Amino acid sequence: MRSLILWGTLFLVLGTVNGLILAKERTLDEGTSILLPLAEGNPRSQMQGDYLDLRYRLPRQVHAAALEGRGRVVIALDGSGVATFRRPHRGEELRSDEHLLFYRKRGELRLGPESFFLGQAKAEQCAGARFAELKVDREGRNVLVGLRNTDLRRLCE
Helix, strand or coil, X not given: CHHHHHHHHHHHHHHHHHHHHHHHHHHHHHCEEEEEEECXXXXXXXXXXXXXXXXXXXXXXXXXXXXXXXXXXXXXXXXXXXXXXXXXXXXXXXXXXXXXXXXXXXXXXXXXXXXXECCCCCCCCCCCCCEEEEEECCCCCEEEEEEECCCCCEEEC
């Protein structure tokens, strides 16, 4: 009986992890590329390695008090793929130029990944980052793809 419980638990854990990985891979393959402007002065954190702390400008455009603890906001993309806030999503149909972006509210509004691991010798390469490039699926789930500079050229992945 113990081995049945052990194998069942192992199967459940591995199945869940693989499902999450497949969902991220699907977002990378089928998602829309968007660029989220970064706030000025993104500090590097070296507490647990060399990370770039990602803080986005978009939350400043959103009246966070009107939002629940988690949900989705509607964004629009300009010709370069840079996102701007339109409104909170309340289940309405989206126009052709609109996309969803998932958020969490923990004190402040969180729209995407909060840090980017720089790795060895990438600190200088990523120093001029002004945009975070994300792949976003139809439901607003996102995956960080890389960072871009003011000319929208890819700096690091």
